[in-house]
Amino acid sequence: MADALQTLQLGHRPQGRTLLTASWVVGHKNSGHTLLRNGEVVFENGEILFVGHGFQGEVARRIDFGNTLISPGLIDLDALSDLDTTILGIDHHPGWAKGRVWPRSYVEAGPYEMYSQEELAFQKRFAFSQLLLNGITTAAPIASLFYREWGETVAEFDAAADAAGELGLRVYLSPAYRSGGMVLEEPGRMVPVFDEERGFHGLKDAVAYIERQNGRHGDLVRGMLAPDRVETSTLALLQRTDAAARDLGCKFRLHMAQGVMEVETVKMLHGSTAPVWLAKAGLLSDRLVAPHATNATEEDLRLYVENGVSIVHCPLVSGRGGSTLNSFSACRSRGLNIAMGTDTTPPDMLMNLLVGLITCRINDRAPDRVRCAHLFDAATLGGARALGRSDIGHLSAGARADIAVFDLDDLFMAPSIDPITTIVTGGSGKITRAVFVDGRLSMRDRQVAGLDLQKARTQAQAQYDGLIAKYPERSWANPPVSEIFPPSYPIEVANA
Ligand SMILES: [Zn+2]
Structure with missing residues (x-):
C-alpha cells in the first residue's frame, strides 16, 4: 500500500x-x-x-x-548548486557587456563575495533539494566563480556536506579553485590574468577538505577535485591536481573543449586545444571528468577515448547558449563514456534527456542514431562509470x-x-x-x-534580487540594472 x-x-x-x-x-x-x-x-x-x-x-x-x-x-555530474545565474544572460548579450566577465575597474577595486557565508550555505541546501525533487540522487555540484572573491570556500563546503547529509543526497564535493581569471580590458577584449600561488593554495585547501570529509554522513559525502576551467589553470596547478587525485583515489573535474573563448585563450597560451595540451603533459586519464565537449575537435574526442576520459553532457545549458555536443550518438559510437549534468535551472535531468535527444537528432540530421534508452544510460550507468563506481x-x-x-x-x-x-x-x-x-x-x-521549500523559495528570490542589484559595479561602464537586463516588454505600472 x-x-x-x-x-x-x-x-x-x-x-x-x-x-x-x-x-x-x-x-x-x-x-x-x-x-x-x-x-x-x-x-x-x-x-x-x-x-x-x-x-x-x-x-x-x-x-x-x-x-x-x-x-x-539519476546521476548529475555538473549539478546546479547555486541560484542559477546563466538564466540572467538568456536574452542579454554579449556576456562581457552584461556582467559575465570582470571589467578591469572591478578587479582594481578588489573583487568581493556577492553573498554572505549564510547565503552561500543556503543556496547549496536549496539547490540540493531541487535536485532531489527531480529524481537526482548523486550530484557533483557546480557553481559560477564570477560572483566570488576568487575560489569557493571551505566553510561553504562544510555546510554543503552537512546539507547533503541532512537531506540525504549523495555528493562529490570540494571547493573549486583556480590560478587565473578572465578580465575585460576594453569592450570585447578579454585577457587571462594569473595568480598561480592562489591556485596552489586553493588546491591545498581542497585536498585537506577531502581528507576530512570523505566518507562522512554514512559515506554519502565523497571528494572530487574541481579546478575551475582549463583556460584559467596553469600547467603546474593541473599537474598537482592530477597527482593529488591519484593520491586521494578521487576524480577531478575540469571544464574544457566547451566554449569559443576558452578554445581561443588556450590556443593563444599553449598553441593547441586544451585536450591536446593536457595529453602532451600526460594529464588525460580516467581520473578526469570533462564537461562539456561541445567544442571538441575530432582529435580531442579521440584523445578522450584513448585515455578513458569521461565527458559530462549538459544539453539544456549548452543548447540554450547556442551550442551542442556534435553529436551524442557519434561520441557514443566511438566508445566515449558520457555522463549527464543539469548545470542550470531548472535542474531537471529528464528535461535534459529530452533536449539531448532532440539536439542529437538535429546534429545527426537523422532520427535513428540515438534512442531514449541511450540518454537514460548516460544519466545512470555513464555517470557511475565516470565516478568509478559499480554500486550505483x-x-x-x-x-x-x-x-x-x-x-x-x-x-x-x-x-x-x-x-x-x-x-x-x-x-x-x-x-x-x-x-x-x-x-x-x-x-x-x-x-x-x-x-520548508515554500519558505526557501521566497528566501531564494530575495537573495537573488540582492545579487542582481550588485551587477552594475561589475559590468563594463557600470550601467544601471534596467539597462543590463532590460525587460522582455515595456513595463507599465499603476499611477501613484
Ligand atoms: Zn558546466
Whole structure:
C-alpha cells in the first residue's frame, strides 16, 4: 500500500526490509538495464537485496507505487548548486557587456563575495533539494566563480556536506579553485590574468577538505577535485591536481573543449586545444571528468577515448547558449563514456534527456542514431562509470539503494508504450514521486527533510534580487540594472 510510504520519516532509513513494487522496474543484467513488468525491489539499510519477481523473504513493509517506474536514481555530474545565474544572460548579450566577465575597474577595486557565508550555505541546501525533487540522487555540484572573491570556500563546503547529509543526497564535493581569471580590458577584449600561488593554495585547501570529509554522513559525502576551467589553470596547478587525485583515489573535474573563448585563450597560451595540451603533459586519464565537449575537435574526442576520459553532457545549458555536443550518438559510437549534468535551472535531468535527444537528432540530421534508452544510460550507468563506481546507477542486489520513482499516470504524461520512452519524451522531473538515497527516504511528494521549500523559495528570490542589484559595479561602464537586463516588454505600472 502506498500508505506505507506516508509512515516513513523523511531523511531517515526505514527499519527492516522494505519492498517496493510498481508496474515497471528498471532491472540490470549483463551490464545493461532491463525492464521488469510488475517488478519488485527489496532493500534494507542502504543496500538493495533483491530486484525481480516474487520475493520470498519476510519484509517489514510493502509499498506499491502503482503505475510508476522504479528507476535507479539519476546521476548529475555538473549539478546546479547555486541560484542559477546563466538564466540572467538568456536574452542579454554579449556576456562581457552584461556582467559575465570582470571589467578591469572591478578587479582594481578588489573583487568581493556577492553573498554572505549564510547565503552561500543556503543556496547549496536549496539547490540540493531541487535536485532531489527531480529524481537526482548523486550530484557533483557546480557553481559560477564570477560572483566570488576568487575560489569557493571551505566553510561553504562544510555546510554543503552537512546539507547533503541532512537531506540525504549523495555528493562529490570540494571547493573549486583556480590560478587565473578572465578580465575585460576594453569592450570585447578579454585577457587571462594569473595568480598561480592562489591556485596552489586553493588546491591545498581542497585536498585537506577531502581528507576530512570523505566518507562522512554514512559515506554519502565523497571528494572530487574541481579546478575551475582549463583556460584559467596553469600547467603546474593541473599537474598537482592530477597527482593529488591519484593520491586521494578521487576524480577531478575540469571544464574544457566547451566554449569559443576558452578554445581561443588556450590556443593563444599553449598553441593547441586544451585536450591536446593536457595529453602532451600526460594529464588525460580516467581520473578526469570533462564537461562539456561541445567544442571538441575530432582529435580531442579521440584523445578522450584513448585515455578513458569521461565527458559530462549538459544539453539544456549548452543548447540554450547556442551550442551542442556534435553529436551524442557519434561520441557514443566511438566508445566515449558520457555522463549527464543539469548545470542550470531548472535542474531537471529528464528535461535534459529530452533536449539531448532532440539536439542529437538535429546534429545527426537523422532520427535513428540515438534512442531514449541511450540518454537514460548516460544519466545512470555513464555517470557511475565516470565516478568509478559499480554500486550505483543501476538496481540489482548488492547495489546501493539509490532509487527514483517516476509517475507514469501523471496528468501531464502521454499514454505510454514503454516507460523509458515516456519519461524521456515527457521531459519533466515534476513526475518524480519519491526518492531514496542509500536507503533513506530523501523526497516524497515534493517534500524533503528539514527544509520548508515554500519558505526557501521566497528566501531564494530575495537573495537573488540582492545579487542582481550588485551587477552594475561589475559590468563594463557600470550601467544601471534596467539597462543590463532590460525587460522582455515595456513595463507599465499603476499611477501613484
Ligand atoms: Zn558546466
